[in-house]
Amino acid sequence: MKLVAKTLHGLEAVLAGELEALEAKNIQILKRAVSFDANKELLYKSNLHLRTALRILQPLTSFSARNEDELYKAVNKYDWSPYLSADQTLAIDSVVYSRFFTHSKYVSLRVKDAICDQFRAKTGKRPSVDLQRPNLLINVHVAEDKFTLSMDSSGEPLNRRGYRTKEHPAPINEALAAGMVMLAGYDGSRPFLDPMCGSGTIVMEATMIAAKMAPNIKREEFGFMRWGNFDINLWNKILEEAHKQIITPPERINGSDIALAAIDVSRHSALDFGLKKYIDFAVASFSDVRPMGRNGIVLMNPPYDERMKSKDIVALYTLIGDQLKRKFSGWDAWIISSNLEALKVISLKPAERHTLFNGSLECRYQKFDLYDGSKKRPVAKSAIE
Numbered sequence: 583m584k585l586v587a588k589t590l591h592g593l594e595a596v597l598a599g600e601l602e603a604l605e606a607k608n609i610q611i612l613k614r615a616v617s618f619d620a621n622k623e624l625l626y627k628s629n630l631h632l633r634t635a636l637r638i639l640q641p642l643t644s645f646s647a648r649n650e651d652e653l654y655k656a657v658n659k660y661d662w663s664p665y666l667s668a669d670q671t672l673a674i675d676s677v678v679y680s681r682f683f684t685h686s687k688y689v690s691l692r693v694k695d696a697i698c699d700q701f702r703a704k705t706g707k708r709p710s711v712d713l714q715r716p717n718l719l720i721n722v723h724v725a726e727d728k729f730t731l732s733m734d735s736s737g738e739p740l741n742r743r744g745y746r747t748k749e750h751p752a753p754i755n756e757a758l759a760a761g762m763v764m765l766a767g768y769d770g771s772r773p774f775l776d777p778m779c780g781s782g783t784i785v786m787e788a789t790m791i792a793a794k795m796a797p798n799i800k801r802e803e804f805g806f807m808r809w810g811n812f813d814i815n816l817w818n819k820i821l822e823e824a825h826k827q828i829i830t831p832p833e834r835i836n837g838s839d840i841a842l843a844a845i846d847v848s849r850h851s852a853l854d855f856g857l858k859k860y861i862d863f864a865v866a867s868f869s870d871v872r873p874m875g876r877n878g879i880v881l882m883n884p885p886y887d888e889r890m891k892s893k894d895i896v897a898l899y900t901l902i903g904d905q906l907k908r909k910f911s912g913w914d915a916w917i918i919s920s921n922l923e924a925l926k927v928i929s930l931k932p933a934e935r936h937t938l939f940n941g942s943l944e945c946r947y948q949k950f951d952l953y954d955g956s957k958k959r960p961v962a963k964s965a966i967e
């Protein structure tokens with residue numbers, strides 16, 4: 583079967599790399615998604631192991647429709663009986679980018695009616711709707727008049743690993759955090775630090791990577807478990823293999839933040855998930871943080887929202903640049919921010935640049951090589967003007 587793994591803008595190649603590692607065949611990069619050929623085993627493995635995927639979809643049918651009648655007829659004509667029965671439940675999740683259809687809820691409603699009417703006409707009974715735990719979650723993707731209807735094998739989005747049980751004002755998406763750690767080339771063999779760790783998302787993802795721990799190993803429910811063809815023995819075998827591959831990270835992982843409340847959230851998540859033993863957390867301003875070890879990776883998601891006054895933002899990013907230059911020679915620094923002006927005051931020349939989205943905010947994710955004293959450090963143009 584062909585599967586489509588959804589991801590975030592800018593992480594498609596990372597996801598394709600993850601699929602290669604799972605030995606997927608016929609991998610093709612799409613927009614915010616990657617398609618690949620799979621059997622049931624790979625379907626289960628991809629839900630369990632892929633760090634940068636949001637959902638794994640199994641496309642069923644594609645058609646074009648420009649009005650609700652055409653939509654209803656196309657969905658009603660497709661045979662739903664192999665995937666659903668009248669005494670089961672369904673839910674529809676629609677994503678619409680179209681001139682012809684403007685309301686995703688309305689699209690969902692018509693698709694649901696067309697499927698339910700098919701069952702009623704054949705059996706006299708119709709499946710009911712269950713938005714929380716449906717037997718079949720159908721993903722409807724509409725691009726202008728092109729519809730693709732897929733079975734969503736994940737259910738709850740895969741980035742919801744389940745470790746974030748307490749609130750933080752600006753947490754980053756878990757799949758984005760994992761993608762950033764992977765783009766930085768981190769594999770656990772070097773020291774790792776997030777000195778503005780907030781609720782600890784980046785640190786948690788880095789620790790799972792270092793421990794070779796599948797990101798969704800703690801999750802008890804996936805959409806495919808409610809499908810009629812769920813093979814529990816196969817699933818248990820895959821889960822057991824995933825447990826066996828976990829190792830103790832060779833290097834400590836470090837997270838710090840100026841806010842005690844943030845470190846409380848981070849500690850709580852790490853403890854809950856059994857990862858606390860691999861991570862050192864500290865309440866500290868970045869100005870007081872020293873590198874632990876040599877040639878590590880320092881990766882951070884500093885504040886960049888408009889709520890902070892520009893004077894403070896400039897001071898903060900100046901501090902980041904100064905600290906990196908003074909203390910972290912020999913390390914790689916990676917910073918994500920939507921504040922391009924603030925990034926400039928870091929006054930280091932980016933060695934690599936990626937465009938990523940943190941929610942709806944377009945961000946730059948930049949690498950800065952921090953050469954040790956013996957090598958000349960490239961200086962950003964703005965710093966010498």
Ligand SMILES: C[S@@+](CC[C@H](N)C(=O)[O-])C[C@H]1O[C@@H](n2cnc3c(N)ncnc32)[C@H](O)[C@@H]1O
Nearest residue numbers: 753754778779780781783840841867868883885
């Ligand atoms: C955007 S949040 C990070 C969110 C985090 N990536 C997460 O997923 O929860 C930025 C964090 O930087 C921290 N921060 C701001 N200034 C700091 C400083 N000078 N030193 C250390 N941490 C600082 C804030 O307390 C906040 O938790």
